[in-house]
Structures are given as structure tokens and as C-alpha cells.
Amino acid sequence: MFQLKWVWKNLEGCRKRYVFALCSTAVLSMMALVNSVLTAQIMDTVFTPVKEGQGTTPELWHRLVVLVSILIGFTMFRMCFNYLSVMTYETCSQKLLFKLRRDLYANMQAQDSSFFSKNRTGDLMTRLTGDLDMVRHTTCYVIRMIIDCVVLFLTTSITFLCVDWLFALAMLAVTPIIFILTKVFAKQVHPLYVDLRERLSRMNTAAQENIAGNRVVKAFAREDYEIEQFDKKNEDYRKANLKASLLWFKFSPYIDGFSQSLSIAVLLVGGSFLIMGRISIGTFALFNSLCWTLTNPMSTLGMLINDLQRFFASASKIVELYYARSTIVTRQDAVKKEGRVQGAVKFDHVTLKRNGTEVLHDINLDIKPGETIAIMGPTGCGKTSLISLIPRFSDVSGGTVSVDGTPVGMYDLKKLRGSVGIATQDVFLFSDTVDGNIAYGDPEMSEDDVKRFAKIACVDFVDKLPEGFDTVIGERGTGLSGGQKQRIALARALAIKPSILILDDTTSAVDMETEKYIQDQLAHLDFDCTKIIVAQRISTTKRADRIVILDKGRVVDVGTHEELISRPGYYREVYELQNGIAGEKKGGAA
Numbered sequence: 001m002f003q004l005k006w007v008w009k010n011l012e013g014c015r016k017r018y019v020f021a022l023c024s025t026a027v028l029s030m031m032a033l034v035n036s037v038l039t040a041q042i043m044d045t046v047f048t049p050v051k052e053g054q055g056t057t058p059e060l061w062h063r064l065v066v067l068v069s070i071l072i073g074f075t076m077f078r079m080c081f082n083y084l085s086v087m088t089y090e091t092c093s094q095k096l097l098f099k100l101r102r103d104l105y106a107n108m109q110a111q112d113s114s115f116f117s118k119n120r121t122g123d124l125m126t127r128l129t130g131d132l133d134m135v136r137h138t139t140c141y142v143i144r145m146i147i148d149c150v151v152l153f154l155t156t157s158i159t160f161l162c163v164d165w166l167f168a169l170a171m172l173a174v175t176p177i178i179f180i181l182t183k184v185f186a187k188q189v190h191p192l193y194v195d196l197r198e199r200l201s202r203m204n205t206a207a208q209e210n211i212a213g214n215r216v217v218k219a220f221a222r223e224d225y226e227i228e229q230f231d232k233k234n235e236d237y238r239k240a241n242l243k244a245s246l247l248w249f250k251f252s253p254y255i256d257g258f259s260q261s262l263s264i265a266v267l268l269v270g271g272s273f274l275i276m277g278r279i280s281i282g283t284f285a286l287f288n289s290l291c292w293t294l295t296n297p298m299s300t301l302g303m304l305i306n307d308l309q310r311f312f313a314s315a316s317k318i319v320e321l322y323y324a325r326s327t328i329v330t331r332q333d334a335v336k337k338e339g340r341v342q343g344a345v346k347f348d349h350v351t352l353k354r355n356g357t358e359v360l361h362d363i364n365l366d367i368k369p370g371e372t373i374a375i376m377g378p379t380g381c382g383k384t385s386l387i388s389l390i391p392r393f394s395d396v397s398g399g400t401v402s403v404d405g406t407p408v409g410m411y412d413l414k415k416l417r418g419s420v421g422i423a424t425q426d427v428f429l430f431s432d433t434v435d436g437n438i439a440y441g442d443p444e445m446s447e448d449d450v451k452r453f454a455k456i457a458c459v460d461f462v463d464k465l466p467e468g469f470d471t472v473i474g475e476r477g478t479g480l481s482g483g484q485k486q487r488i489a490l491a492r493a494l495a496i497k498p499s500i501l502i503l504d505d506t507t508s509a510v511d512m513e514t515e516k517y518i519q520d521q522l523a524h525l526d527f528d529c530t531k532i533i534v535a536q537r538i539s540t541t542k543r544a545d546r547i548v549i550l551d552k553g554r555v556v557d558v559g560t561h562e563e564l565i566s567r568p569g570y571y572r573e574v575y576e577l578q579n580g581i582a583g584e585k586k587g588g589a590a
């Protein structure tokens with residue numbers, strides 16, 4: 001039930017309107033009885049006297065006209081009221097959907113990287129689409145129908161009991177059996193819908209991964225395998241859907257059968273009472289015409305419970321996302337920093353654990369403002385992990401990372417990240433223009449600035465694009481090479497004029513000449529900036545003020561290019577390898 005409480009909480013702003021809609025449904029359901037009651041009145045006060053030979057007096061004509069006019073007027077009023085009611089439900093549920101989507105999206109933006117590695121994209125997409133729609137469907141339809149069923153059933157039962165208690169009891173005798181059946185059904189169907197929801201999410205995840213990784217699939221000619229894998233998930237989903245539907249089909253004949261038995265009871269019991277003179281023809285007509293108000297709620301209640309269980313399964317998933325809280329947030333007692341960050345970075349006895357394994361051990365590093373630091377080391381030694389601690393993509397497990405003498409954990413997160421320009425290893429560009437991608441960090445940026453940073457990052461290929469800087473790139477746009485994407489990512493990182501620029505293998509895919517040009521440009525930026533460059537190429541690292549060598553999560557050496565090539569170690573090995581010296585030496589020795 002917490003799911004319903006949560007929906008109520010989120011209806012803030014339109015709760016009064018929603019309560020009005022709920023009440024209007026109850027009133028409309030009660031009104032449904034009035035037509036039958038008026039018809040019974042016409043039968044007993046107009047038709048019966050005529051049939052009993054009293055003739056057609058003007059009084060009877062007058063009574064008929066009045067009652068039929070009331071009937072027409074009432075029906076018109078009910079139609080208008082119903083329209084108002086349905087519109088209120090629709091506006092409230094759409095508003096709720098909009099708010100939830102916005103809140104969920106905002107909350108997702110606040111999550112850290114561990115959240116995204118724990119949750120599959122397809123699952124998150126299911127929550128934002130199908131699950132949310134189930135919440136909307138429940139607030140605007142399922143709840144309305146449940147109220148309609150309950151009120152209709154209760155008012156009809158009370159009316160029947162007031163008119164003829166014995167006839168009413170004969171009709172209501174089967175209802176407890178139907179309620180027990182629907183309760184058992186609800187209990188059995190709930191786990192099926194939780195499972196169904198999970199399978200749908202798995203299928204969506206498979207589809208999403210396949211679309212994202214379609215190049216890999218094609219490169220390995222694994223289309224048939226992928227189709228087979230998707231088919232399995234699709235089949236799983238189909239089976240789960242069928243299982244839930246079959247459960248309903250197992251119960252529905254009994255529920256329908258018992259509901260329909262009411263019509264037979266009306267004919268049998270009502271007919272007998274009519275013959276015995278216990279009830280009038282009007283009373284019989286009333287019971288007969290209102291029979292549906294008892295059968296309908298009972299037969300539709302099962303379907304509504306079906307929907308309600310789907311809602312509970314979907315809402316639980318959304319609530320989980322809604323209340324997910326990142327541990328990487330701005331602290332209440334965060335230090336207010338005015339002005340530009342100078343760019344001093346200090347790692348003080350830093351350790352970092354990932355999934356319980358320590359990947360960085362006792363890192364000590366003091367980087368001065370404006371310094372250029374290169375980080376080098378074998379694959380998996382912790383380079384990306386190390387730099388991700390500066391903008392707090394991850395938090396340290398021990399020790400402190402400080403920027404300008406203040407631990408990064410004490411910064412306002414926006415201030416900290418706004419001072420760090422980062423071009424990551426996996427370049428991601430948005431489906432936007434080149435201009436939009438470069439100015440991503442500052443949408444107000446002038447066209448001249450965009451061009452200036454594009455020049456620094458050597459985005460010279462833009463002239464060859466069909467619409468220059470206005471060419472849409474990314475997923476739905478013009479294709480770019482790996483090196484071209486890297487250069488746009490670099491321009492994007494530079495465009496915010498960061499105090500600390502972090503480049504994680506950003507120029508690995510560009511040619512040597514372009515790289516040299518970019519290095520020259522980076523050395524002469526017109527703003528103060530500390531540069532931390534993760535690279536594997538000696539051509540990239542050799543200009544750095546200091547080069548830090550990492551191995552198995554530890555700093556094993558620090559020095560300038562000259563210092564490091566003058567002593568044995570990882571750097572000299574890479575240097576010799578990349579300059580063909582190792583081969584020459586070996587050749588000479590042979």
C-alpha cells in the first residue's frame with residue numbers, strides 16, 4: 001500500500017481536484033441508479049393504473065411527462081458531470097506523470113557512477129516509460145473504476161434491501177463467494193506481475209544494448225546469435241504474460257458464472273414473488289434493470305485487481321528510483337568558495353576501494369597550480385580511478401584529495417565540477433550540432449569562443465562537414481572518426497576554461513602531427529590551468545612538468561621526461577619501445 005501513499009504524496013498541487021474527481025465518481029455511480037428508480041416509478045404510477053383499467057386520465061399524462069422530463073434532464077446532467085469528472089482525472093494524472101518524470105529524471109542526474117553500474121539502462125528506461133504509464137493508468141482509470149464498482153455495488157445492495165430485503169438477500173447470496181475468489185486471485189497474481197515486470201526490463205535491456213552495440217554485433221557477424229538471445233527474452237516475457245493471463249482465465253469463468261447467476265435469481269425469485277403478489281411489476285423491473293450494477297462490479301473487479309497488481313509491481317520499481325540517494329552530494333557544511341579555483345591538487349595518503357578491492361594504495365601527490373602532470377602506467381593500474389577522484393566521480397576510501405587546500409568533499413559539487421574540465425576515455429557526444437556539443441558546459445558561449453576552442457583542439461575538419469558548426473553529430477547525426485570525436489570532446493572540456501583540465505587518453509586516436517599541434521596549443525592557453533594528462537604516448541607525456549608512473553594502484557616513480565629516461569623503469573621501457581630503441585639494442589647485442 002505504500003505505493004498508493006507515495007502517489008498521494010506526489011499529487012500535491014492537485015490533491016483537491018483529485019478528491020473532487022474521486023467524489024464525483026461516487027456520486028455518478030449513485031446516480032446510475034436513479035434512471036432505474038424513475039423507470040420503476042413510471043411503471044408503478046402510470047402504466048399499472050392504465051393496465052388495471054383506470055383509463056388514461058390527464059393526471060396520468062401529466063405524471064408521465066413530468067417523470068420523463070426529469071429522466072431526460074437527469075441524464076443530460078449526468079453526462080455533463082461525467083465529462084467534468086473524467087477530464088479532472090485526466091488532468092490530474094497527466095500532471096502527476098509530468099511531475100514524476102521530471103523528479104525521477106532529476107534524481108537520476110544526481111546519482112553517482114556506482115548507481116549507473118548497478119542499474120541496467122533498459123531497466124531505467126522501463127521505469128521512465130512503461131512503469132510510469134502504469135501509474136498514470138491507475139490514477140486516472142483503475143482507481144476510478146474501483147470506486148465506481150464499490151459504490152455501485154453498495155448503493156444497489158442498500159436500495160434492494162430497502163425495497164425488498166428477502167429478494168435482495170436472495171440476490172446477494174453469491175457475492176461472498178465472488179469476493180473470496182477475487183481475493184485468492186489477487187494473492188496469486190501479484191508475484192506473477194513482479195516477475196513479468198522483471199522480464200520486460202530484461203528484454204528492454206537486451207534491445208537497448210543491442211542497438212548501442214550494433215557495430216560490434218555486425219563486426220563479429222553475431223546477428224543470428226543476438227536474435228536468438230533476444231528471442232529467448234521475448235519468449236520469457238511472452239510466457240510470463242501468458243501465465244498471468246491464464247491465471248485470470250482460470251478464475252474468470254467462476255467469477256463470471258456466479259455473477260451471471262444473479263440474472264437467473266432475478267427471474268426465478270423475482271418471478272415467484274411477482275406471482276405471489278409480494279412485489280409489484282415496478283419492483284421487479286427495478287431489480288431486473290439494476291441487476292447489472294451487481295454483476296458488473298463483481299466481474300470487473302478481477303480485471304481491476306489485475307491492473308492494480310501491475311501497478312504495485314511498477315510503482316515499487318519507480319519508488320526505488322525515486323528515493324535512490326547518491327552518497328556523492330554537496331555537504332551541508334560545504335565551504336563557500338568565491339572566485340576562480342587556482343588549481344592546486346593534493347593527494348594525501350589516498351586509497352580507493354572498488355567492490356571491496358583496493359585499486360589505489362596510499363597515493364601521495366602534490367600538484368601545483370598551472371603545472372602539467374602526465375600519468376602513465378600499464379592497463380588497469382588505476383589511472384582513470386585516480387583522476388576520477390578530483391571531480392568526485394568517486395569518493396576516496398581513505399586519505400584526502402584536496403583542491404586549493406580544501407578537501408574535495410567539502411566543496412559545493414557544482415563549484416568543484418565547474419572548475420574541472422574533463423575529456424574522458426570513452427568519448428560521448430550528444431545528438432546535437434558541433435557548436436552545441438562544444439558549448440555544452442556554457443550554452444551562452446559566443447560563436448567566436450566556440451571557434452576559438454575548436455581551433456585549439458584542432459577541430460579543423462568542421463569545414464568539410466555539410467553544415468559546418470551547425471552539422472548535427474552524435475547518434476542521429478553525421479558520423480565522425482574516433483580522432484574527430486576526441487577533438488570535439490577536448491574542445492568541450494576546454495570551453496569551460498577550467499582551472500583543472502583532465503585529459504584521459506584524449507588524443508590517443510589522433511595522428512602525431514595533430515597531437516603535436518594540440519600540445520602546442522595546450523601549452524599556450526590564455527587562462528590559468530593545471531593539466532593532468534593520462535597518456536600512453538611518450539610524445540604526449542614528454543612535455544609535462546612531471547610524469548607520474550602508476551603500477552598496480554601505487555605511484556612507483558615521478559620525474560621529468562629526462563629524469564625518467566635516464567633510469568631503468570617502466571617509462572624508459574615504453575620510451576625505448578616507442579622509439580624502436582629496444583629492438584635496435586637487441587639487434588646490436590645479437
Ligand SMILES: Nc1ncnc2c1ncn2[C@@H]1O[C@H](COP(=O)(O)OP(=O)(O)OP(=O)(O)O)[C@@H](O)[C@H]1O
Nearest residue numbers: 117354355359378379380381382383384385386425
Ligand atoms: N566500476 C568499477 N567497479 C569495479 N572495479 C573497477 C571499476 N572501475 C575500475 N575498476 C578496477 O579498478 C582497477 C583500475 O581501473 P582503472 O580504469 O582506473 O585503470 P586504468 O589504469 O585507467 O586502465 P586503462 O589504462 O585500461 O584505462 C582495475 O583493476 C579495474 O578492473
